[in-house]
Amino acid sequence: MRTRGLFSRSALVLGLVFLYVPIVSMIVYSFNNSRLVTVWDAAHSPTLKWYGVLFSDGEVLDAAWLSLRVAVCAATVSTILGTLAGTALARFGAFRGRSLLVGMTTAPIVMPEVISGLSLLLLFVALQQAIGWPQGMGALTITLAHISFCMAYVTVVIQSRLAGFDESLTEAAQDLGARPAKVFWRITLPLILPAVLAGWLLAFTLSWDDLVVSQFVAGPGSSTLPMVIFSKVRLGVSPDVNALATLMVSVVASGVVVATVWMRHRQRRREHDAQLAAAANL
Amino acid sequence: MNAQPSMVSDPALPYVRLEAVSKKFGEFLAVDEVSLEIRRGEIFCLLGGSGSGKTTLLRMLAGFETPSAGRIYIDGEDMSAVPPYERPVNMMFQSYALFPHMTVEKNVAFGLEQERLGRPEVRRRVAEILEIVQMSAYTGRRPHQLSGGQRQRVALARALAKRPKLLLLDEPLAALDRKLRERTQFELLNIQERLGVTFIVVTHDQEEAMTLSSRMGVMESGRIAQVGTPAEIYEAPVNRFVADFIGSVNLMEGRVAARGERDLTIRCEPFGCTVRTTRCVECAPGDTVWAAIRPEKIALASEGSPLEASGDNRVRGKVREVAYMGDVSICLVEIDSGKTVRVTLPNRTGLAAQRDLRHASVTLSWDAESLVILTR
Amino acid sequence: MEQREGQKITPRRFPGRQFVAGIPALWLTVFFVIPFLVVLKISFSEARLAIPPYAPLISWLHGLPVPQIHLSGYAYLFTDPLYLRSYLYSIMVAAVSTLFCLLIGYPMAYAIARAGDAWRTFLLMLIVLPFWTSFLLRVYAWIGLLQNDGLINNVLLLLGLIHHPITLLQTDFSLYVGIVYSYLPFMILPLYANLEKHDPAFLEAAADLGARPLTAFLRVTLPQSLPGIAAGSLLVFIPVVGEYVIPTLLGRTDQIMIGRMLSDEFFDNRDWPVASGVAVLILLLLVIPIVLLQRVERRQLEAES
Numbered sequence: 001m002r003t004r005g006l007f008s009r010s011a012l013v014l015g016l017v018f019l020y021v022p023i024v025s026m027i028v029y030s031f032n033n034s035r036l037v038t039v040w041d042a043a044h045s046p047t048l049k050w051y052g053v054l055f056s057d058g059e060v061l062d063a064a065w066l067s068l069r070v071a072v073c074a075a076t077v078s079t080i081l082g083t084l085a086g087t088a089l090a091r092f093g094a095f096r097g098r099s100l101l102v103g104m105t106t107a108p109i110v111m112p113e114v115i116s117g118l119s120l121l122l123l124f125v126a127l128q129q130a131i132g133w134p135q136g137m138g139a140l141t142i143t144l145a146h147i148s149f150c151m152a153y154v155t156v157v158i159q160s161r162l163a164g165f166d167e168s169l170t171e172a173a174q175d176l177g178a179r180p181a182k183v184f185w186r187i188t189l190p191l192i193l194p195a196v197l198a199g200w201l202l203a204f205t206l207s208w209d210d211l212v213v214s215q216f217v218a219g220p221g222s223s224t225l226p227m228v229i230f231s232k233v234r235l236g237v238s239p240d241v242n243a244l245a246t247l248m249v250s251v252v253a254s255g256v257v258v259a260t261v262w263m264r265h266r267q268r269r270r271e272h273d274a275q276l277a278a279a280a281n282l
Numbered sequence: 283m284n285a286q287p288s289m290v291s292d293p294a295l296p297y298v299r300l301e302a303v304s305k306k307f308g309e310f311l312a313v314d315e316v317s318l319e320i321r322r323g324e325i326f327c328l329l330g331g332s333g334s335g336k337t338t339l340l341r342m343l344a345g346f347e348t349p350s351a352g353r354i355y356i357d358g359e360d361m362s363a364v365p366p367y368e369r370p371v372n373m374m375f376q377s378y379a380l381f382p383h384m385t386v387e388k389n390v391a392f393g394l395e396q397e398r399l400g401r402p403e404v405r406r407r408v409a410e411i412l413e414i415v416q417m418s419a420y421t422g423r424r425p426h427q428l429s430g431g432q433r434q435r436v437a438l439a440r441a442l443a444k445r446p447k448l449l450l451l452d453e454p455l456a457a458l459d460r461k462l463r464e465r466t467q468f469e470l471l472n473i474q475e476r477l478g479v480t481f482i483v484v485t486h487d488q489e490e491a492m493t494l495s496s497r498m499g500v501m502e503s504g505r506i507a508q509v510g511t512p513a514e515i516y517e518a519p520v521n522r523f524v525a526d527f528i529g530s531v532n533l534m535e536g537r538v539a540a541r542g543e544r545d546l547t548i549r550c551e552p553f554g555c556t557v558r559t560t561r562c563v564e565c566a567p568g569d570t571v572w573a574a575i576r577p578e579k580i581a582l583a584s585e586g587s588p589l590e591a592s593g594d595n596r597v598r599g600k601v602r603e604v605a606y607m608g609d610v611s612i613c614l615v616e617i618d619s620g621k622t623v624r625v626t627l628p629n630r631t632g633l634a635a636q637r638d639l640r641h642a643s644v645t646l647s648w649d650a651e652s653l654v655i656l657t658r
Numbered sequence: 659m660e661q662r663e664g665q666k667i668t669p670r671r672f673p674g675r676q677f678v679a680g681i682p683a684l685w686l687t688v689f690f691v692i693p694f695l696v697v698l699k700i701s702f703s704e705a706r707l708a709i710p711p712y713a714p715l716i717s718w719l720h721g722l723p724v725p726q727i728h729l730s731g732y733a734y735l736f737t738d739p740l741y742l743r744s745y746l747y748s749i750m751v752a753a754v755s756t757l758f759c760l761l762i763g764y765p766m767a768y769a770i771a772r773a774g775d776a777w778r779t780f781l782l783m784l785i786v787l788p789f790w791t792s793f794l795l796r797v798y799a800w801i802g803l804l805q806n807d808g809l810i811n812n813v814l815l816l817l818g819l820i821h822h823p824i825t826l827l828q829t830d831f832s833l834y835v836g837i838v839y840s841y842l843p844f845m846i847l848p849l850y851a852n853l854e855k856h857d858p859a860f861l862e863a864a865a866d867l868g869a870r871p872l873t874a875f876l877r878v879t880l881p882q883s884l885p886g887i888a889a890g891s892l893l894v895f896i897p898v899v900g901e902y903v904i905p906t907l908l909g910r911t912d913q914i915m916i917g918r919m920l921s922d923e924f925f926d927n928r929d930w931p932v933a934s935g936v937a938v939l940i941l942l943l944l945v946i947p948i949v950l951l952q953r954v955e956r957r958q959l960e961a962e963s
Contacts, residue, residue, distance in 0.1 A: 011765035022799035081682045088679035104686040112900020114917045119693030148689040172379035174366045176393030180672045245795040273427045348669040
């Protein structure tokens with residue numbers, strides 16, 4: 001028993017090292033004065049030089065701004081659509097067209113991005129020819145494209161959250177006179193809010209990170225941040241990209257740490273309250 | 283505390299009427315043509331084991347399931363297809379189903395808020411009902427900050443806040459420990475009487491049913507086996523299932539030997555005795571019937587007593603086991619034929635007397651009136 | 659609401675119910691299903707110097723529509739050996755990557771599932787955290803590690819294990835490293851979700867009956883985790899077949915994967931019909947795995963309810 005535990009545990013450690021070495025190396029080299037990875041320019045490092053380069057690069061900043069706007073819009077609309085779809089699939093039992101909806105919300109998750117990107121661009125071109133809209137490719141087409149695959153992920157998140165939801169709560173609310181829409185607003189939604197937020201963050205990340213689909217549906221005038229990064233890194237290592245990576249990792253890591261700490265705090269408060277109630281014992 | 287005037291205020295008509303209600307889940311028949319009438323102001327218990335269909339029936343009354351066949355009338359109106367939020371019925375859930383993200387006050391106010399009452403009115407009625415269940419001090423607490431018994435009161439208050447005519451209770455006492463259960467039973471009875479609400483209670487616990495109900499219905503495999511007052515069901519079960527389900531019973535199988543005008547003689551071969559009773563039923567000589575005798579109605583006399591050893595309504599045997607229960611002792615008496623009869627004796631003189639009984643040869647006897655003859 | 663005698667009672671549903679499912683369904687039909695139909699249509703066209711750069715499918719002759727179907731695109735795809743090799747290569751890469759992900763991910767998922775409660779949340783967080791940081795950047799990070807003057811070569815040189823830098827980048831090795839690195843969480847999470855539900859009592863019973871740990875694993879744990887293995891494998895295999903970013907940054911230059919071929923055909927050659935044809939053929943290939951995945955997930959959902 002012991003040896004087997006040892007095997008899987010060492011696999012876990014090695015796996016985690018494998019996952020984190022690249023990230024850590026990027027962070028370290030973002031502070032390296034030298035452009036080359038071979039040399040750690042100890043005389044002039046650590047330096048914030050590359051961060052300066054990053055923040056003065058207009059192309060990067062414009063792209064980041066576009067990505068941010070697109071990601072916020074796409075995440076919000078995806079969350080709304082995904083919540084609707086997840087609720088229908090989890091709560092409505094069998095209905096006409098259910099299997100179709102199931103297929104449409106699971107396929108985008110595994111669909112290779114080149115196919116999604118190509119098909120959406122061709123759709124936009126066809127629409128343009130048929131009804132004259134959309135006029136050109138840009139932020140709008142990127143946002144529409146992102147919504148279409150992000151919402152599938154949100155659907156899965158919401159659906160799985162609702163699968164474990166205590167149905168007696170919604171029944172009690174109905175029994176007390178609330179119609180289904182009211183029940184959703186006042187009972188279901190507040191209780192699944194963490195999942196909705198997680199879905200929003202997931203959609204935001206997917207949109208913010210997306211490269212391939214954006215390449216297809218962005219016009220000549222717009223570039224998202226991943227597109228700019230991609231054109232830079234095709235030529236090799238670029239330390240200002242390292243700086244960007246470090247910033248992004250820091251934001252994400254602090255977000256995750258804050259979320260975990262807050263959730264643990266809430267959990268401990270609940271346990272404390274429950275103990276008090278049991279002790280009072282009536 | 284003014285109840286709304288109902289549409290059909292004729293007190294002679296039943297408040298709830300089920301007409302041949304059935305419910306099928308795929309191939310499985312959960313409720314099989316149940317017809318029932320429940321009167322205004324009574325506490326009606328649906329008693330049955332798991333799978334008997336009692337919970338399904340309750341959910342159809344609440345509106346969470348639609349009958350596959352039959353009709354449900356509440357206060358004269360056909361409510362079979364009406365959704366739960368449009369029925370004048372409220373339910374207290376087995377798990378209480380308190381909204382975890384709301385305080386006690388908001389939980390109780392929820393139903394009232396759906397009625398579009400003004401906020402001061404809502405607050406007043408919430409205070410009123412919390413007072414009745416004695417939870418006024420806990421208005422600001424959340425459900426996870428309450429103990430089991432406290433949660434139950436809040437659930438009750440929430441269900442009663444709208445002053446429904448009909449309250450459905452799903453295993454209301456199941457989650458409580460024994461002492462709390464007894465106390466809550468009486469509190470429920472008090473509240474019901476005070477507010478005049480009709481209760482329909484679903485339970486698997488016989489004691490609960492016997493204590494709470496003014497009338498009860500025993501359910502088995504989706505059908506109603508018998509409806510009556512607790513006393514009727516206990517003293518006069520209509521079939522072997524009901525007799526065996528409520529309390530303990532000795533079922534002695536036999537053949538009708540003679541049927542007179544006012545008495546019945548049954549020869550119980552497996553038990554080696556003859557039963558003679560004035561409790562007559564429809565049967566003919568030669569029919570197979572069962573004599574159902576409750577353990578507390580059998581008298582036990584040790585050897586050497588003045589009782590005759592043979593005759594009607596008695597049998598001889600040997601005491602196999604004696605279980606001391608504190609207030610009573612349960613004796614398992616083995617008869618010559620090998621069958622066992624269960625006898626309950628009050629512990630009038632204490633443990634020592636019961637110890638002497640073990641392995642003693644005894645004569646069991648019972649009154650001609652203290653039994654029921656069952657034909658099915 | 660009165661109903662005729664003997665008529666089946668249908669429960670009243672709330673109005674607007676069809677919108678809850680209908681709105682997302684409509685969106686997906688327009689932005690997911692119809693695009694595939696457009697791709698299919700254009701795959702039967704031919705490249706033209708025009709805007710848009712393909713021949714119209716319907717031409718009008720004396721006021722009547724006449725369909726014009728060009729199969730030249732498909733003919734090209736089926737006869738050009740480059741495409742056939744690329745498809746086969748892509749399938750092989752996807753299959754091998756899936757296998758590696760499974761071999762690495764299974765022990766990791768197993769270890770997390772056996773860990774204590776406090777550890778478990780922490781470990782899951784560690785596994786998922788890289789997923790939240792940019793995919794592109796993490797793949798890019800490997801360039802820095804694998805290039806000839808990159809970190810790995812430097813360390814090996816320093817340790818004296820090699821004397822000249824070895825070519826690690828733009829090989830099958832770097833391709834697999836990149837793919838496994840990016841898709842590992844997709845394998846670990848479904849595996850973990852499955853393994854977590856295993857009742858430890860089964861293993862205890864097996865041990866009690868005299869089974870050695872390895873046997874118990876092979877005959878108790880492994881069979882039970884098959885749905886997790888299936889889900890994880892499909893979640894890796896299907897998207898990897900059409901991968902673009904990783905092969906472009908880390909993969910070989912002499913043998914490219916089908917996703918890159920589609921992109922090149924579209925952007926470099928401006929041959930929309932052929933690109934569409936490639937997409938159609940990839941989809942035909944992936945239909946069976948996608949249906950399999952949906953079946954696995956449906957069975958999982960049923961088992962949980």
